[in-house]
Amino acid sequence: MSGNERKVAVVTGAARGIGLACAQRLSAAGYAVALADQPGPALEQAVQALRAQGRQALALAGDVSDHGAVQAQGQYVLAQWGHVDALVNNAGISQPKTLLEISEAEWDRTIAVNLKGYFNWCKALAPAMLARRSGRIVNISSVSANTGAAPSAVSKFAYCSAKAGVLGMTRGLAKELAPAVAVNAICPGSIRTDLTEQLIQSRQDDIVRTIPLGRIGTPMDVAVVVEFLVTVEPNYMTGEVIDVDGGQWVN
Numbered sequence: 001m002s003g004n005e006r007k008v009a010v011v012t013g014a015a016r017g018i019g020l021a022c023a024q025r026l027s028a029a030g031y032a033v034a035l036a037d038q039p040g041p042a043l044e045q046a047v048q049a050l051r052a053q054g055r056q057a058l059a060l061a062g063d064v065s066d067h068g069a070v071q072a073q074g075q076y077v078l079a080q081w082g083h084v085d086a087l088v089n090n091a092g093i094s095q096p097k098t099l100l101e102i103s104e105a106e107w108d109r110t111i112a113v114n115l116k117g118y119f120n121w122c123k124a125l126a127p128a129m130l131a132r133r134s135g136r137i138v139n140i141s142s143v144s145a146n147t148g149a150a151p152s153a154v155s156k157f158a159y160c161s162a163k164a165g166v167l168g169m170t171r172g173l174a175k176e177l178a179p180a181v182a183v184n185a186i187c188p189g190s191i192r193t194d195l196t197e198q199l200i201q202s203r204q205d206d207i208v209r210t211i212p213l214g215r216i217g218t219p220m221d222v223a224v225v226v227e228f229l230v231t232v233e234p235n236y237m238t239g240e241v242i243d244v245d246g247g248q249w250v251n
């Protein structure tokens with residue numbers, strides 16, 4: 001690998017929220033960034049905004065739960081830019097239903113996006129990372145993986161199950177893909193995004209009281225830690241899980 005070679009990152013769920021902040025941050029750090037998200041104006045605008053700043057960016061429109069489509073998108077990025085240095089698995093959906101309310105289809109969809117989507121992208125890009133003997137994968141999980149959803153949280157047990165699965169995947173792949181590829185996870189706490197806006201608006205003071213750092217998190221609070229895991233040199237971390245939650249779940 002030459003020192004001047006372009007760095008490349010793929011970020012899923014990058015049209016808004018935490019994923020968008022990750023794409024912006026890695027782009028500002030000099031990465032060419034492929035933004036994967038559902039088709040629509042938000043994805044196009046995110047890509048155009050980066051290009052308008054003279055950065056290299058491309059849109060990968062599709063559903064992360066579609067295995068075949070994700071493999072094709074991975075091949076497309078590799079064909080465009082030659083290699084991928086970093087994968088940020090972030091695309092996720094909330095699941096507010098309890099066990100007594102949820103249908104089989106809703107359970108399947110929660111797992112398909114929040115867990116299988118991460119598998120799909122690891123499967124698409126890890127072979128090229130291994131062949132190049134270099135790569136970083138960062139998986140966005142949630143504090144709910146460790147704590148179960150708080151009574152006030154939007155999501156319930158199915159989301160927690162998928163997010164706990166992401167931690168198992170992170171630790172399993174950290175061992176399987178070592179030493180070439182480092183695989184770490186981040187567990188955000190209460191971060192203000194479209195996913196959580198309604199809940200935060202209705203319970204902001206209650207939520208802030210549970211956070212030692214005294215404020216709701218921002219997408220950039222997570223993105224700076226993603227950037228650290230993607231770029232830190234020398235790197236001596238893999239299979240690690242970092243809480244980015246303002247101390248909310250300190251126990």
Ligand code: NAD
Binds near residue numbers: 012188
């Ligand atoms: P968000 O809803 O603002 O953004 C999620 C993005 O993922 C959206 O752009 C959406 O279109 C995309 N997406 C959803 N399903 C997709 C699919 N099937 N295929 C492709 N793209 C898809 O949410 P956010 O708050 O930015 O969350 C990002 C990640 O962080 C999620 O994995 C979420 O579970 C996790 N997280 C968020 C919080 C929080 O407080 N916001 C806390 C813990 C964990």
